[in-house]
Amino acid sequence: MQASTQASRPSACPGLMRIVPARDGGLCRVRLAWGELSAAQARAVAEVSQAFGSGVIDVTNRANLQIRGVQEHSQDALISRVVSAGLGPATPGADDLRNVMLSPLAGLDPDAVLDVTPLASVLLDQLQSDARLHQLSPKFALMVDGGERLSMLDHPHDVWISAVSAQRFAFGLAGCPPRFEHDAPALAVLETAHIPALVDALLHTFLDLALPSQTRMRDLLTTCSIEEILGRVQDKLGFPLDHDVENWRRPASDARLRFGVHRQGTGDSVCVGAQAPLGRLSAATLSALADLAPRLRMTPWQSVMLLDVQPAAAQAVVEQLAALGLATTPDEPFARLIACTGSQGCAKSFADTKADAHLLARSMPPMGDVHLSGCARSCAAAHPVRTTLMAVAPGRYDLYGEAPEALARHLTIEQAACWLARSPLDA
Template sequence: MPPDKAGIIPRLYPSTGSPVNQTPAPNTLRPSACPGLLRIVQALDGGICRIKLAGGSITAAQAIAVADAAQAYAGGVIEATNRANLQIRGIGAQSDALIATLLAAGLGPNNAAGDDVRNLMLSPSAGIDPQMLFDTRPLAGQILATLQNHPRFHELSAKFAVQLDGGEALAMLEHHHDLWLSAFKRDGETLLAFGLAGCPALDAPLAAVPLHQGHALVVAVLEAFLDLATPEQTRMRHLPVDNLLSHLRLPLLPVDGFKRPASGALLHLGSYPQHTKNLYYVAAVAPLGRLDSTMLKGAAQLAREQGDGTLRVTPWQGVLLPDVKNHAAVTQGLQQLGFLCSADQPLARLIACTGSSGCGKGLADTKADAVQLAALEPGHAVHLSGCSRSCAAAHVAPVTLLAVGPGHYDLYFRDAAHKGFGRLHARTLSIEAAGALLRARPRSNTDD
């Protein structure tokens, strides 16, 4: 990463409207392999800027600003990430202008040092889901403010992530987080179960706290982590759990009665009723996680005309428009823009990393190969990964194709008894051979 990119510190933060009265030194932003809004990371196809969204939410005006910035200062490629953020790819020499545009739209942190640590994932249907036990957004706002404004928390890794789950029907429960919190009811009281270095779908919680102590719990866990971790121990999985729990100066409750209902596997596609009568959300995915400026602007316009003027980016690499009455019109509009709104569309079940066309570590052109695989209609949820880093998927997919060379992949099936991608089934398959093998295999064996 060029030194000048690591030192970009804007002088105006539009979220406050106040100028910054000091110019930080060029090393104020710590080095990181992860892009941020204030740090452009270089790839084969140009720079990458990651825009971290509070709870995945963005206003229509902000979405249009992202689309305009991508068109004016980059290659026009926008990505919806699996952590419910947006990325702009292909950034050239005008990176300073791009960052200034995004800051002017209110998409930055409230202080430069807080950009890296804004890693808090909510359900895309937070506050509107009929199954929710509470609206997570106020507590999320508290947590995000603390992450940004508590200087010690700026020491956390840019990959350190927290999940807050309010019991919604639409929730990504398989992504691993350093700290996860999940709501449940016991004796009429809403409690927050929590776990470390795992996820609600696969791991038992360690303990619980009353809902009103949720913020205090997050602060206590992060403080204990920073007290115990060495510089090399950057993630929660690097620490013994019992050691950390013993350092929490907070009364903990047993987790008897906790059972997280399974999330609806396909609720991120289509239209569904909200908590409020006669209102719906409409959700779609961007093909292979990518959209262009026209698609994002079009979705923003639909949000203005048919919804509440906001969009939510989902961890399924798509968008959700809340508070819609005419859901059929919104669905049609999204489809016309190029979004995928049904699981019947084969590409809607595939994810793929950038691949060799944009990443120096990619061993195959995963995006092009995924399009070819979709045409073969395997009917499975498949992840194509250009290398073992698995950048496109934050959890193990039912089927993984791991590139071993141009157009060739090793095939894995998810299996709890096997670490990593799962059980190796076949080596060095062409896309045609992988498609044929999957067509011959019942989808129920590998589906989510």
């Protein structure tokens, strides 16, 4: 396999943001608070991607952006421009832990329990300002759920808090708010005003107890019981946790709401959602999106929502999104396909998953989601996908359903498309 094109050294920019090496050049992660950026910030990202990178920008499944192909001699200039655009961390050392995950409709859904963006801002400040919390893994994530109709409830989070009412939140560890009877219940409920203290106690307890090899809450739970963690958390708090929450279940979320035109809050504006094919945008496309709306939100489905669109312009915006190549309805192939970076950007990949996914899109059956992965790490799928094509060689994949055994092996993309067309897997 081809070697990485860059030496394994982080950017020299002191402490603010890192650029990590990848097969296609440097990779700059631009973490966005709740996936949001202004049109001006989107244009800034597009410009630096064009000037200092390959002009390729990925939307991640944590609703962040990745600028790909950054030239080594341009790293400091790129970071300086990104930070100048207001997209860097508030304090040095805090960039990696800005993983406060919200619904793409947070603060915008008139049917949500409440607007959690003020609370999330407090928690984000807390994470950035407490130097000890900078020890948390870049993957450690906190979900703040306002009960919106659109929310990613399949990605496990290290800590989740979810609005039970405007005054009270439930919380849990290493998972998601429970929706179904068989889901693990919430651990306790508490007043909204007590959430910052709870989060502080949970994160410090994690750091107190976790072994160096335990970077995620699920790792800690293999050696430490929930009861011990909650006991230590309770000791740090000046109020009792209410554990009478066994029967609470969060209302369902509808992932299809990430497409199309939706009422935004209680005002006149609407938001418009569409899916970037395989989560990838060109600099030109991102710039064009910035011309369509004053605010953009990336989503954990690697899609985009345009905010503050005037209702009279909404249909034209949908048409322009389609003209830019984005999927605007949930049934289109690119609304149902995900693929990891693949061999163009990752030395671990056995195949060019992105190119193969484009090939598959031409002959996708009308139903079902498909995930193409370059290796068993499955970076693109933070949630279960019913059908996975696992690369084993260039252009060749093993096909998996929900069971651990492969259903078919060494398929070409054309053979996989035929297999999917006749399979009842996703019917």
